[in-house]
Amino acid sequence: MDPEEREQARKDKEAGAEEGFAGRVIAADDDAEEGSALEDVDFSDAVTNGKADVGSIVEESGIQEVLDSLEEDLVGLSAVKQRIREIAALLVIDKLRGEMGLDTEPPTLHMSFTGSPGTGKTTVALRMAGILHRLGYIEKGQLIAVTRDDLVGEYVGHTAPKTKEAVKKALGGVLFIDEAYYLHRPENERDYGQEAIEVLLSAMETHRGELVVVMAGYKEPMNDFFLANPGMGSRIAHHIDFPDYTPDELMQIVDLMMSRQTYELSDEARDAFKEYIERRVEQPRFAHGRSIRNAIDRARLRQAVRLYDSGKELTKEDLVTIEADDIRKSSVFSDTEEDAPDEEGSDGEPDRDD
Secondary structure: OOHHHHHHHHHHHHHHHHOOOOOEEEEOOOOOOOOOOOOOOOHHHHEEOOEEOHHHHHHHHOHHHHHHHHHHHOOOOHHHHHHHHHHHHHHHHHHHHHHOOOOOOOOOOOEEEEEOOOOOHHHHHHHHHHHHHHOOOOOOOEEEEEOHHHHOOOOOOOHHHHHHHHHHHHOOOEEEEEOHHHHOOOOOOOOOHHHHHHHHHHHHHHOOOOOEEEEEEOHHHHHHHHHHOHHHHHHOOEEEEEOOOOHHHHHHHHHHHHHHOOOEEOHHHHHHHHHHHHHHOOOOOOOOHHHHHHHHHHHHHHHHHHHHHHOOOOOHHHHHEEOHHHHHOOHHHOOOHHHHHHHOOOOOOOOOOO
């Protein structure tokens, strides 16, 4: 992106803020600026002498890199990863069918991701945005993340403009609606959530060729939401469930996050972290990968204070090693219930283990 384009992107972002858009814009590709487009894949080059070369499209589009990153960045979730590979295969073959002159209709791509917080839903949505972008199904390599507060207004006539603004911002990319079931509040007859749902329903149909909507949340509330809004459920083509991580998988996440940050656990600290996980999963607001990230951040803080207070010359081993005491000082090891949420911090931007 040249300087002029960067300046325009900055102005567009500021304009969105001025118009009242409060969602988050997240680049789907690490090396892509907001709203940037990768070079289009020419599927016609993959068809010669009446034969289609699938491998050339996979290589040229770079989608295998995205699929590989899912394997590297997310622990477990084998069924989820397999479903994403299947969708990628469908998209490639759909494009090749068109190049071969066969009747084809762009597949419906709206999705529902269900599961507990911190099980990878945002990360997978980002990778899905990257695949769709690289294959030419969406123009921009970005995801717009919103919640009810970004879509539903507080007074008559406020909701439709807010929702339409979010849709406008998401055109050409993916609109990720977290805890989508909060849009529907039948117990409150004066709630404006239904108006947002109606705007979304219209947009999902009208803009189906330039917008992919991913709705996310806990499984049972999402099922109830679709039952109460059958029109919404009928527009969702892919329902993907994200299972909770097991304690062993959570320890794998610990190792992955620690390695990325160049930290190590001593043997005693590893035992302490395992016990931490056993206790934490039973306490309120546990959010899997997100809670693990927060716990590591707190352990790093305690390690830093310990080393700072020691006043000694520090070795490289000192700087990289998390000790058991850095873990066990967590209030998770306390019997005082109100201290339990010690490890919960602000969510912030989702990372690869979110």
